Amino acid sequence: MVTDRSRLLTLVLLAIGFLLYSITLYSTQPPKKPAVTALSSKGKLVWQQYNCTGCHQVYGLGGYLGPDLTNTYSRKGPAYIKAFLAGGTVTMPNFQLSAEEMEALVAYLQNIDASGTADPRSFTIHTNGTIEQ
């Protein structure tokens, strides 16, 4: 029979481990750190303001109606992105973005693009199930 004391001890140990893990993640930066500009920071807020993630993914996370945009900046270029933002598509509304919002959004996509690649083909799969990029 497990005692209350041992249950509490297990809970406390797990909680301490969890807190240490959380603090480590809060205080360290990921390996690749692209340069952040004031414009790209603003772009992130524009991205949230128009809920772009409702339809689009970044690193495979987000909506499924539109394409993943992680590396659109390097693959298609800023002009291509702006054309879509300005006109919309059959599915995507024209959000009537201001020129400043559009620039900010493009800068944010550039920042995401510089952080890495989301292409699943770029991963090497090891026999133990782990992956490497």
Added chain:
Amino acid sequence: MVWGVTGGLQYLVPGFLKQYLSFEKVRPLHVSSVVFWIIFGAMGAVMSYLQQHTGKKIYSCLLFRIQFLLFGITVILILVSYCAGIFGGREYWEFHPLLALPIVVGWLLFLFNFLKTVGSLRQQPVYVWMWLTGIVFFLFTFLESYLWVFPYFRMHVVKDMTIQWKSYGSMVGSWNMLLYGSSIFLMDKINQHKKYSFSTIAFVLYFTGLFNLMFNWGHHIYTLPTHAYVKHISYAVSMTELFILGRIIYLWKVSLTEAKKHFFRLSYRFLAAADVWVFLTLVLAIFMSIPGINVYTHGTHITVAHTMGATIGINSFILLAIAFDILSDTCQSFEPFKKLFNRGFWLSNISLLVFWLSLIGAGLLKANWQMQTDPVPFQTMMLQLRPFFILFLISGITLMSGMFLLIYPLVRNQWVCYFQQSGDRQKPQHFPRMSRFSIE
């Protein structure tokens, strides 16, 4: 459910309702409604069963009413803001961050009321531990999911996404703690003994679940260029779920005998259905937790299938089990609705299976597409998925119909109790109290 079907239609009819309710509005309307159904339902389950467990009323009904009003008003504001296209948050909590404040305040009231009602953790069954950890971890992870409001956390996209998915992954675990705890209470109530909830195995499974809640969120971000240790920890921890899976398989025969014994009970039926969905969802989850497989499934509809299996097949069915149990205790018999119930139960389960399989089918095609050396354009790939989307929409509509057949007796029963027999309706009865309905 209505938002879900609308979203499904927008997959098949591009531009449908684009001017008024485009997809970026419909998706959060659907997702937030589902999340609020689960967390508020779980909260209601905990507060109702806590009273049955302790045999006394909750510490403060006034605080509970304030909490209810806070949540009710906030949810309405959130849904209205989505319709108006006012966002500002992130995926799953797309509403303006200011609207998160009343949720935090309401949750603090919930925690306070819970602690004051429980009193002490001494000699408590496993479900009380699960409820407490579920409440505390929801608060922690909800606050954590808002760290992005500080520039330090949101500045770097990878770090921001790492913490975002850390909080979301654990948050799902926290509401599962509330729901699974309530389902264990209900099972004890049906069995009329508390052997399981005080057993060693119950606590071993609880700590396994908690361990996963804390450290197994990294499988959401295997493809994100974040710290490698996050991925290794998650991969290793997720394999402890094999123990849970093995136990389900080992106890399969016992579970079947148990199911035959209690299947006439309405609330038990949902628990039995949820058990099947736990098995299917767990198998899928374990596969997706292997990074080498996750590379293929990530960003595809297989992830959606996993989410739908968990939120409908497990979370919603447990909530319906609890709702039928609590309302048959406090209201009147569901006997007149037994035919309707049977139809709704089977229709929703079969529809959910088709719905789940159609998503897996679409996911497999998308996985194949994203691994091709020279893939066709995104829109062409989406056109190839259309047969699966059609199946997904049809099964979604039948699933919604099945759910309506199940919800109707609950709503109708409450309507009758509150508005026609308010003077002489039965008072809530305490544990052990059996559901009065029998289909036999």
